[in-house]
Amino acid sequence: MAKQVRQLDRVVIRFAGDSGDGMQLTGDRFTSETAQLGNDISTLPNFPAEIRAPAGTLPGVSSFQVHFADYDILTPGDAPNVLVAMNPAALKANLPELPRGADIIVNTDEFTKRNLARVGYEANPLEDGSLDGYAVHPVALTSMTVRALESHDISKKDAERAKNMFALGLLSWLYSRPYESTLTFLERKFAARPELVAANIAAFKAGWNFGETTEDFAVRYEVRPAKMQPGTYRNITGNMALALGIVAAGVRSGLPVFLGAYPITPASDILHELSKHKRFGITTMQAEDEIAAAGAALGASYGGALGVTTTSGPGVALKGETISLAVALELPLVVVDVQRAGPSTGMPTKTEQADLNMALFGRHGEAPVAVVAPCSPADCFYAVLEAARIALTYRTPVILLSDGYVANGSEPWLLPSVDELPDLRVPFATAPNGPDGRFLPYLRDPQTLARPWAIPGTPGLEHRIGGLEKADKTGDISYDPANHDFMVRTRAARIEAIEVPDVEVDDPDSGTRVLVLGWGSTYGPIGAACRALRQRGLPVAQAHLRHLNPMPANLGEVLRRYDKVVIPEMNLGQLAHVVRARYLVDAIPYNQVRGLPFTAAELETMLEEVIKNA
Amino acid sequence: MPEKNPAGTAPAAPVALKLTAKDFKTDQEVRWCPGCGDYAILAALQSFMPELGIPRERIVFISGIGCSSRFPYYMNTYGMHSIHGRAPAIATGLSVSRPDLSVWVITGDGDALSIGGNHLIHALRRNVNLKILLFNNRIYGLTKGQYSPTSELGKVTKSTPMGSADSPFNPLSLALGADATFVARTIDSDRKHLQSVLRAAAEHNGSAFIEIYQNCNIFNDGAFDTLKEPQTRDDYMIRLEHGQPLTFGADGQWCVVHPPGGFGLEVRETASVAPEEIVVHDATVPEPAYAFALSRLPEADLRYTPIGVFRSVQRPSYDELVKTQLDTAKAKVSGTPEQELEQLLNSGDTWTIL
Numbered sequence: 001m002a003k004q005v006r007q008l009d010r011v012v013i014r015f016a017g018d019s020g021d022g023m024q025l026t027g028d029r030f031t032s033e034t035a036q037l038g039n040d041i042s043t044l045p046n047f048p049a050e051i052r053a054p055a056g057t058l059p060g061v062s063s064f065q066v067h068f069a070d071y072d073i074l075t076p077g078d079a080p081n082v083l084v085a086m087n088p089a090a091l092k093a094n095l096p097e098l099p100r101g102a103d104i105i106v107n108t109d110e111f112t113k114r115n116l117a118r119v120g121y122e123a124n125p126l127e128d129g130s131l132d133g134y135a136v137h138p139v140a141l142t143s144m145t146v147r148a149l150e151s152h153d154i155s156k157k158d159a160e161r162a163k164n165m166f167a168l169g170l171l172s173w174l175y176s177r178p179y180e181s182t183l184t185f186l187e188r189k190f191a192a193r194p195e196l197v198a199a200n201i202a203a204f205k206a207g208w209n210f211g212e213t214t215e216d217f218a219v220r221y222e223v224r225p226a227k228m229q230p231g232t233y234r235n236i237t238g239n240m241a242l243a244l245g246i247v248a249a250g251v252r253s254g255l256p257v258f259l260g261a262y263p264i265t266p267a268s269d270i271l272h273e274l275s276k277h278k279r280f281g282i283t284t285m286q287a288e289d290e291i292a293a294a295g296a297a298l299g300a301s302y303g304g305a306l307g308v309t310t311t312s313g314p315g316v317a318l319k320g321e322t323i324s325l326a327v328a329l330e331l332p333l334v335v336v337d338v339q340r341a342g343p344s345t346g347m348p349t350k351t352e353q354a355d356l357n358m359a360l361f362g363r364h365g366e367a368p369v370a371v372v373a374p375c376s377p378a379d380c381f382y383a384v385l386e387a388a389r390i391a392l393t394y395r396t397p398v399i400l401l402s403d404g405y406v407a408n409g410s411e412p413w414l415l416p417s418v419d420e421l422p423d424l425r426v427p428f429a430t431a432p433n434g435p436d437g438r439f440l441p442y443l444r445d446p447q448t449l450a451r452p453w454a455i456p457g458t459p460g461l462e463h464r465i466g467g468l469e470k471a472d473k474t475g476d477i478s479y480d481p482a483n484h485d486f487m488v489r490t491r492a493a494r495i496e497a498i499e500v501p502d503v504e505v506d507d508p509d510s511g512t513r514v515l516v517l518g519w520g521s522t523y524g525p526i527g528a529a530c531r532a533l534r535q536r537g538l539p540v541a542q543a544h545l546r547h548l549n550p551m552p553a554n555l556g557e558v559l560r561r562y563d564k565v566v567i568p569e570m571n572l573g574q575l576a577h578v579v580r581a582r583y584l585v586d587a588i589p590y591n592q593v594r595g596l597p598f599t600a601a602e603l604e605t606m607l608e609e610v611i612k613n614a
Numbered sequence: 615m616p617e618k619n620p621a622g623t624a625p626a627a628p629v630a631l632k633l634t635a636k637d638f639k640t641d642q643e644v645r646w647c648p649g650c651g652d653y654a655i656l657a658a659l660q661s662f663m664p665e666l667g668i669p670r671e672r673i674v675f676i677s678g679i680g681c682s683s684r685f686p687y688y689m690n691t692y693g694m695h696s697i698h699g700r701a702p703a704i705a706t707g708l709s710v711s712r713p714d715l716s717v718w719v720i721t722g723d724g725d726a727l728s729i730g731g732n733h734l735i736h737a738l739r740r741n742v743n744l745k746i747l748l749f750n751n752r753i754y755g756l757t758k759g760q761y762s763p764t765s766e767l768g769k770v771t772k773s774t775p776m777g778s779a780d781s782p783f784n785p786l787s788l789a790l791g792a793d794a795t796f797v798a799r800t801i802d803s804d805r806k807h808l809q810s811v812l813r814a815a816a817e818h819n820g821s822a823f824i825e826i827y828q829n830c831n832i833f834n835d836g837a838f839d840t841l842k843e844p845q846t847r848d849d850y851m852i853r854l855e856h857g858q859p860l861t862f863g864a865d866g867q868w869c870v871v872h873p874p875g876g877f878g879l880e881v882r883e884t885a886s887v888a889p890e891e892i893v894v895h896d897a898t899v900p901e902p903a904y905a906f907a908l909s910r911l912p913e914a915d916l917r918y919t920p921i922g923v924f925r926s927v928q929r930p931s932y933d934e935l936v937k938t939q940l941d942t943a944k945a946k947v948s949g950t951p952e953q954e955l956e957q958l959l960n961s962g963d964t965w966t967i968l
């Protein structure tokens with residue numbers, strides 16, 4: 001039966017099920033197929049903190065949202081057009097975010113009395129008319145999968161578990177996805193158990209064929225490839241891009257990388273990834289705690305390595321004293337904070353950008369450090385290279401503020417060529433720099449104000465450094481009031497002296513009166529909202545900060561160019577506070593701390609209001 | 615690694631060494647209280663260092679916070695006076711990424727056993743190639759006289775006017791519990807013994823843990839006097855010597871035995887036991903139980919305090935294991951780092967847009 005094919009410019013699909021249902025993997029595969037086709041993509045996983053929350057319950061629901069389009073997109077989409085619900089819990093948990101008219105594909109096998117009762121459904125929503133406003137496609141996913149695998153020599157449990165591949169097959173058919181990469185993937189994943197390769201491929205094909213034959217899906221869709229810059233792409237998550245960026249920083253600096261880390265959500269993936277790349281001379285140490293992780297990294301930096309420590313907010317709190325020591329010692333240290341919702345343990349798997357204050361101010365004494373933030377998953381690669389550049393050139397700790405949203409989200413990344421990446425080589429000190437052949441560890445480079453990096457093993461430069469206040473130039477212990485005042489100001493000045501590029505303003509219209517200023521992972525939703533507004537004839541300017549300390553030299557001037565400055569943040573106004581204090585600009589904070597990224601729609605509504613009143 | 619430094623600043627190969635104690639002194643004024651046991655330890659170390667045969671630039675002293683932790687400022691080597699309790703962690707990062715260095719950690723009872731306890735036990739269990747010298751004066755000196763984790767129960771100090779209510783750590787028992795491969799004790803006033811222990815530690819591959827009894831003459835004066843005074847020291851101190859029977863006392867009238875049926879070691883009158891019952895010291899016993907039993911011998915008044923090397927066994931160091939992994943991984947590399955990176959970036963599912 002030839003089906004009607006309809007063209008769409010964009011689709012948002014959310015796969016939702018029990019955390020044991022393999023939804024992350026299903027979403028990942030669909031994304032990969034979509035990438036192969038050449039759509040632009042943005043994804044957002046959402047999973048419970050518990051490894052295996054009780055099956056069939058609301059807290060156990062895990063989901064993966066993928067947004068793909070024939071043009072370049074900036075976010076994983078506000079609301080799904082299609083929800084794949086593997087059980088009643090998945091339906092109930094996601095329905096509130098589903099706009100009327102959306103497609104819902106449900107696994108009817110799981111809609112048993114018991115499962116319905118477990119999530120508080122008194123009646124079956126598939127039958128009581130409560131889903132009337134939606135296009136519901138009931139599919140007996142589990143039983144059809146089991147039936148399709150009858151001839152396979154596998155357990156019933158294994159057959160049932162293949163239902164996610166049935167669903168993937170159906171969705172791949174529905175959106176005309178090329179599926180070769182999934183077949184190869186399954187062959188690789190189950191290489192040790194060929195019977196599972198065969199079964200999962202069979203389940204996938206059964207799902208595909210079901211789409212082709214069933215009456216329930218009368219229309220098939222196509223989303224044409226997006227016009228993207230020529231080149232080679234791969235789909236990448238923020239954590240993966242960050243890990244690769246650290247590898248690249250090692251290669252481009254010619255230094256061995258030392259990563260000290262302690263397992264913590266959502267940063268552990270970076271440790272996992274880097275531990276695979278020892279061939280680049282990368283040492284990864286899973287330390288006894290967050291403090292030791294930072295300490296060991298600093299010790300390695302002292303010895304001439306690029307010391308890196310990766311963590312989340314609670315870990316940065318513990319590392320504070322070590323970062324402060326690195327400020328005093330003036331040694332390179334890259335601290336990666338993949339932010340999550342706090343305070344305390346907060347919501348470890350949910351995103352937030354509320355560690356800005358801690359990064360800027362969270363240490364005892366006057367202890368300024370450089371702070372940078374990536375604005376998208378792929379940008380994590382470049383942001384960490386920039387963090388390494390600053391750390392190595394200026395011999396300072398640099399805090400990189402990623403967050404759960406960019407860390408776990410993914411997007412296509414146009415692969416750079418290695419020789420275009422920044423050159424991060426810096427020289428070590430080799431000879432005494434003071435009068436009468438003395439070595440002065442705190443004699444500074446007049447340009448960068450950086451002190452010499454004299455690593456142990458260098459003859460003639462033996463010296464002692466420490467956390468006690470140091471005399472200018474000699475580095476000897478000093479309690480002299482004037483010296484302390486001078487050193488405190490110098491440490492501040494050397495951070496201020498870091499060269500950072502001007503902030504760029506995206507303002508294609510004339511007569512714009514409102515500027516939206518953001519930092520970090522809000523780039524996507526802010527950008528999407530600005531585009532939508534402009535399309536509707538409402539001019540708005542967007543500027544996004546990569547550098548939070550020091551801030552770009554032109555920022556003050558940019559802020560003053562506009563009548564109104566709006567600062568959306570996933571915190572209670574931390575950047576807004578800094579901007580107000582530093583530039584005396586009456587910035588309007590717009591804040592949300594729900595553990596979720598902003599939707600473009602809510603920003604659009606808010607900005608429209610501001611523009612109309614400007 | 616310096617040899618990979620793009621600027622080509624690899625340190626020169628060491629020339630023949632003719633170092634003396636003087637070469638290890640710095641121009642910094644030593645600022646411990648007059649009479650402090652730290653002076654003796656510093657002098658012992660400075661005069662021992664030339665024996666190492668390692669050029670000064672390849673030696674690093676890393677300390678935490680406390681009186682003893684001022685130490686690196688007085689050693690003309692590389693040095694870092696770090697933060698309270700964290701020296702073992704910092705030194706671990708340095709040692710593992712620079713196996714060419716000789717890394718020493720200087721710490722105290724508060725630094726190593728209170729605020730930094732976690733780092734100490736983990737450095738020891740990993741067997742990081744560090745020489746850890748713990749100056750134990752059983753008091754907080756720098757903060758002016760609070761009780762420390764090695765102060766005796768009931769100790770009256772500024773923070774415990776009615777006596778401390780917490781039992782002390784036995785540093786050697788703790789180190790042995792953490793599976794330390796080299797554990798020793800010595801005493802500030804006995805330079806010869808101190809240096810003999812340093813020598814053994816320097817030769818040890820992996821973590822070497824040395825507790826040094828150090829007198830704080832300001833806040834805990836005389837804490838170890840029973841081990842120093844001629845009237846008591848022979849009866850109180852047991853000098854451990856590998857392969858020698860454990861007898862002590864001015865005329866060897868005391869000895870250590872392992873009573874059948876018991877778990878530990880006990881002190882007896884030598885005359886009352888058969889010679890074959892006297893324990894012969896063997897620091898290389900693989901089971902830590904023997905060294906542990908030795909570490910439990912001293913009584914509250916320091917009677918029966920063994921000094922010397924309790925345990926010295928071989929186990930691969932963390933540094934070696936890490937290096938082997940790095941070397942194995944690097945051996946498989948065929949291209950330049952840039953080529954390898956290009957390949958890594960292009961791995962996974964990629965697609966090309968023309």
Ligand code: SF4
Nearest residue numbers: 647650681755830831
């Ligand atoms: S306070 Fe005690 S340990 Fe500290 S320097 Fe003075 S005597 Fe030595």
